[in-house]
Amino acid sequence: MKLYYAPGACSMASRISLYEIGRDAQFVRTDIRAKRTEDGRDFRELNPLGYVPVLELDGGEVLTENDAILPYIASLAPGRLAPEGDALTQARLHQALGFLSSELHKAFGPFFGNPQGEARAAALDKLNSRLDFVEQHLADGRDYWLGDQFTVADAYAFVVLSWADHFGISYEDRPNIGRYVQRIGGRESVQRALKDEGLLQAA
Ligand SMILES: N[C@@H](CCC(=O)N[C@@H](CS)C(=O)NCC(=O)O)C(=O)O
Incomplete structure (x- = not known):
């Protein structure tokens, strides 16, 4: 492969x-x-x-x-990397991956073009709304995106959330994301x- x-x-x-x-x-x-x-x-x-x-x-x-x-x-x-269970359990993983690819990943997209001025502000506005959602999602103290188990969603979330640093976006005001990135980033595989x-x- x-x-x-x-x-x-x-x-x-x-x-x-x-x-x-x-x-x-x-x-x-x-x-x-x-x-x-x-x-x-x-x-x-x-x-x-x-x-x-x-x-x-x-x-x-x-x-x-x-x-x-x-x-x-x-x-x-x-x-190992996906929850086992009924259709709803499987759907939760797809919900996570759908959000990560079409909302969070996509919201970072404009920053790779180094937008300036109003374009950066508009991109930041959209990204912030997605980051707010992530911060809230992690607020119940869960260790991983879906709860107790590390899944492929965490691998994807970690990579995308890590891009913030390159674009001068800090997680200082988003402690749940900050801790999450640290936790996933500490894994041997990562x-x-x-x-x-x-x-x-x-x-
Ligand atoms: N829809 C694709 C998007 C993948 C994607 O955006 N890949 C980026 C790197 S993170 C890339 O290769 N961009 C180069 C390009 O689009 O020309 C997926 O979810 O796999």
Whole structure:
């Protein structure tokens, strides 16, 4: 199995999840601007839309979209990264992933274009409303997004919430998010993913 990734991008959630379950994979660095992979492929042959993550399975099947890849990885180790239970329990994971991709991740999108002035204020306004929601969601003292169990949603939430730092957005006034990012960031899988993507100074 190959995971096409860009350092620090949302694809890191898949890497963290693979590390959590101890699943072997090849990690192929991808230049998402030039749309080339490090092994010289035209990335658009894998994903015509040119974004990571892409998971290429051993049989050649190609999977795109965090919302599909993360539950797929979770399915490789039942009970480890997704809750087991009835339809409502399963729906809670999809609710989390839907929010994380189409609301939180998307609200960070404009900041990658370095918006200025009114454009930054508008982007901040929208992002703040999503962060307020996250702060409230975590206010009952839960350790993980869905409660007591670490799931793929936490891997994804951690990666996206960590981007704030790069854009001068602090969690000082959002202590629940601050603690959550610290907690997830302290996991061995996360530290290893940060190191392997070159985002941590070598000790
Ligand atoms: N809908 C996609 C979006 C993935 C996405 O936004 N990937 C970013 C990195 S976090 C990317 O590769 N952007 C490059 C581009 O869109 O050209 C998903 O949820 O998987």
